[in-house]
Amino acid sequence: MLDAVIIGAGPSGLAASLSLSGWRPHYVANCTVESDVLEQKLQKHLESSPDGLITDSDIPDLAKGLRGRSNNPQALLFDALQHPGVDLGWSSPSCLELRHDPSAALTHVLVDPNPPGGSWHAMHEATNTLSPGPWMEFPAPAPSLAAHLGSAEAAAERQPRSTVAQYLEMVAGWFGLTAHYRSDRVSSVTYWDDGWTVAMAGSPPVRARSLVLAVGASGKPRRLGVEGEDLPFVAHRCVEPEGNASSVLVVGAGLSAADCIVHHLNKGRKVVHAFRGEVSATKIASKFGGQGAAGFYSEYHSLSRAMAHSDSTNLLGGQYEALQNSELRAIGSDGTCRVELPREQLSREVRVDAVAVLVGMEPDLQFLPDEVLAALKEQKPIDVHDGVTSTHPVFVEVDPFSCEAAAWPGLYALGPLRGDNFMRFAIHDAHGAAAAIAARAITEDS
Ligand SMILES: Cc1cc2nc3c(=O)[nH]c(=O)nc-3n(C[C@H](O)[C@H](O)[C@H](O)COP(=O)(O)OP(=O)(O)OC[C@H]3O[C@@H](n4cnc5c(N)ncnc54)[C@H](O)[C@@H]3O)c2cc1C
Structure with missing residues (x-):
């Protein structure tokens, strides 16, 4: 039996594999x-741990009192x-180094x-x-993005998704994680006798003591439930429309909708943009409407201005x-x-060649056994730790350090699943999880 199966090889899954x-x-x-305060604690820490190793038992004290753009203390510590x-x-050098x-x-x-x-x-x-490169x-010794791109200036900018994809693939190769990687989709999981059996679409099942969910939060696009939503020219992700589409209705006012609108406008198309509520209440306007966003996020800023006019x-x-x-x-x-x-109290008809319904995503956990899904549903996800509210929805309530699901021992949920979408924070979850997974392995062996 393996110690763990990690489902998902995005940033969270790669960090877990590391x-x-x-x-x-x-x-x-x-x-x-x-x-x-952290600096003082770290100096003291070096007295007992001269090589600077931070173990899972050091994390809660070192992280105590840190504040930032995550509600997870472990993520805040390693990000700090x-x-x-x-x-x-x-723009100070990193104080974090991974050693093997x-x-x-x-x-x-x-x-x-x-x-x-x-x-x-x-x-x-x-x-x-959205993030600068x-x-x-x-963390080091992973190659930096600047080394990957050959230029610190280019690395400091926002990055095309293809650059991030190539960089992450290169990091996985550099650390030898590809030896653990299987190109397959998990189709179902069963839990029996203190272990998980993970079935895959294209290879034989594997059995493990622990299951790490790193499936992200964009597995299942939300639907509106309106008539015609299944028509072939209606999509729930941003896709290139078939044929010579020149007009698109985009529904939603989150970041996926913004990216899609910008894409279609750049292609010279007409975009009709439908969204609920006031402009100021939308994510696009609240994040990018201010003058401060005009430089780094110029396209979102222009869009947020245009949204206010009919x-x-x-x-x-x-x-x-x-x-x-x-x-x-x-x-x-x-x-x-x-x-x-x-x-x-008006109704309008708009005629378009394509429709993009971009009203949010959620994780797809349907491969889990019914009893586990039921236990996860019963939990009331808490989104506040130490007085700080989560920046993103919490789908699975976890222990903030081990990331073990409150509802099911041996099940771990990382990154967006536990309420942190930003890669900057999500990649630190697995340190605590690895310690908890190791402890389960040792308990079983003894
Ligand atoms: C449009 C967009 C823009 C974003 N921009 C930023 C940004 O600028 N900065 C930032 O920090 N974050 C950004 N994010 C957030 C993003 O969620 C994180 O950067 C990061 O990708 C989360 O990593 P993850 O590994 O948890 O999940 P993901 O990267 O979502 O990876 C999850 C993986 O799980 C796999 N998976 C799902 N189900 C199964 C299954 N049944 N079997 C096997 N594999 C499965 C999927 O195929 C997928 O590859 C953005 C997200 C989106 C959607």
């Missing part, structure tokens, strides 16, 4: 972090080490139909990161029209869409 391969986090001596002061504009301890390696496989890098191989080609990097306007190479406070009610087979504007 930890399970025995790569362990170390504080680099004499390196400055942002928090003075990897990117000291980054939210204050510092082959004796800590655990047996595992990493399963994903996508190549190592996960969803970054599958996103729409037009997707650019260095936030998408693994007239059709030239934007980013195409024609754009916003239907704010609106709801798509039906899609006809000829492309005529009925959109209601409840506030004005």
Whole structure:
């Protein structure tokens, strides 16, 4: 029996495979972090652990009191080490280094139909990161993005999704994680006698003591449940429409919708944009509407401005029209869409060649056994740790350090599943998980 099966080879799954391969986090001596309190604790830590190794039992104390853009203390600690002061504009060297301890390696496989890098191989080609490049990097000794691109200036920018995908694949190869990788999709999982049997679409099943869910949060697009939603020109991800489509209705006002709108406008198309609520309440406007976003996020900023006007306007190479406070009610087979504007008590018909319904995603965990899904549903996911609210939805409630599901021992949920979408934070989850998985293995062997 293996120690673990990791489902998903995106950033979270790769980080889990790294930890399970025995790569362990170390504080680099004499390196400055942002928090003075943390700095003092780290100096004291070096007295008992001169090589700087941070074990799972050190993490809660070192992380205590840290605040930042995650509600997870473990993620905050390692982010504070990897990117000291980054939210204050510092560009200081990383104080975090992974070092290999082959004796800590655990047996595992990493399963994903996508190549190592996960969803970054599958996103729409037009997707650019929100984050500057260095936030998408693994800690040293992983090669930096600057080394990968051959230029620090290029690495500091937002990155096309293909660059992130190539970088992550290169990191997986560099650390030898491809030896654990299986190109396959997990079709079902059963739990029996303290172990998981994981069935895959294209290879024989494997059995493991622990199951690590690293499937991300974009497995299942949400649907509106309106008439015509299954018509062939209606998509629930941003896709290139068939034929010579010149007009697209995009529904939703999150980041996927924004990327899709920008893509179609750049192709010279007409985009009709329907979204619920006031412009100011949308993610696009609240994140990118301010003048501060005009430089780094210029396309989202221009879009957020245009969303506030109802007239059709030239934007980013195409024609754009916003239907704010609106709801798509039906899609006809000829492309005529009925959109209601409840506030004005109006109904409008718009005729388009394609429709993109981009109203959110959720994880697809249907491969789990019914009893596990039922236990996960019964939990009331908490999104506040230590007074800090999660930045993203929490789908699986976990212990903040081991990432073990509160509802099912031996089941671990990483990154977006436990409420942290940003790669910068998600890649640190697995240190605690690896320690917990090792402890389960030792208990069983003894
Ligand atoms: C459009 C978009 C833009 C984003 N931009 C940023 C950004 O700029 N910065 C940032 O930090 N984050 C960004 N994110 C968030 C993103 O979630 C994280 O960067 C990161 O990819 C999360 O890593 P993950 O490994 O947890 O999940 P993912 O990268 O989503 O990988 C999950 C993997 O699990 C696999 N999987 C699912 N089900 C199965 C199964 N049954 N069997 C086998 N494998 C399975 C999938 O194939 C997928 O490859 C963005 C996300 C999206 C959708």
